[in-house]
Amino acid sequence: MAGKKLILVTAMLLCALPVFSQFEPEIEFDDGSDDMADAVIVSAARTEDFWISPCTELAMYSSTSIAYGGGAAIGYGRGFSIGVRAAYFVENEYQIATLELSFLLRFYLQGRDSLSGPFLQLMGGPVIFARDSEINVPSEYGVFSAGLSFGWRFLFGKTWFVEPALRGGFPYIAGAGVSAGMRL
Numbered sequence: 176m177a178g179k180k181l182i183l184v185t186a187m188l189l190c191a192l193p194v195f196s197q198f199e200p201e202i203e204f205d206d207g208s209d210d211m212a213d214a215v216i217v218s219a220a221r222t223e224d225f226w227i228s229p230c231t232e233l234a235m236y237s238s239t240s241i242a243y244g245g246g247a248a249i250g251y252g253r254g255f256s257i258g259v260r261a262a263y264f265v266e267n268e269y270q271i272a273t274l275e276l277s278f279l280l281r282f283y284l285q286g287r288d289s290l291s292g293p294f295l296q297l298m299g300g301p302v303i304f305a306r307d308s309e310i311n312v313p314s315e316y317g318v319f320s321a322g323l324s325f326g327w328r329f330l331f332g333k334t335w336f337v338e339p340a341l342r343g344g345f346p347y348i349a350g351a352g353v354s355a356g357m358r359l
Contacts, residue, residue, distance in 0.1 A: 226336070248279065253287070253290060291336065296323070336358065
């Protein structure tokens with residue numbers, strides 16, 4: 176039953192992010208006139224970056240044990256991205272499950288048109304904890320999380336990428352993970 180609720184919450188978050196494409200042709204005029212009939216379109220379109228990536232990660236929610244899990248993120252933007260992320264973690268020592276739902280703000284350090292390279296990512300949103308690895312909505316345990324990630328996007332061709340990342344914040348102490356995804 177908890178798995179169905181997790182899938183439902185994740186699907187709702189993934190559908191909540193609107194996706195826009197933008198066509199901004201650059202136009203040159205042959206003879207200096209402003210007549211559109213004489214215009215030549217220089218570039219077809221300025222493409223934006225919509226991406227989706229499943230991930231696997233380790234996170235320290237306590238100083239004595241490590242939680243492991245995975246999730247997925249979707250985002251939109253080039254050089255500066257916004258997005259959402261959902262991840263589920265299990266910690267075996269204390270039998271605690273964690274559901275992270277985060278909003279993302281990502282800044283590529285190589286400039287506003289970057290699609291790859293180093294990035295800083297701010298994350299924040301609700302975290303729901305449950306004992307015996309069963310998440311119930313609404314939960315009796317939950318907090319608001321906030322954190323900062325540093326990662327690097329390695330682009331393979333124009334579509335596929337891999338992103339290793341390290342993060343720190345609250346209520347987790349630190350985390351490390353890798354995601355692999357695609358640009359659409």
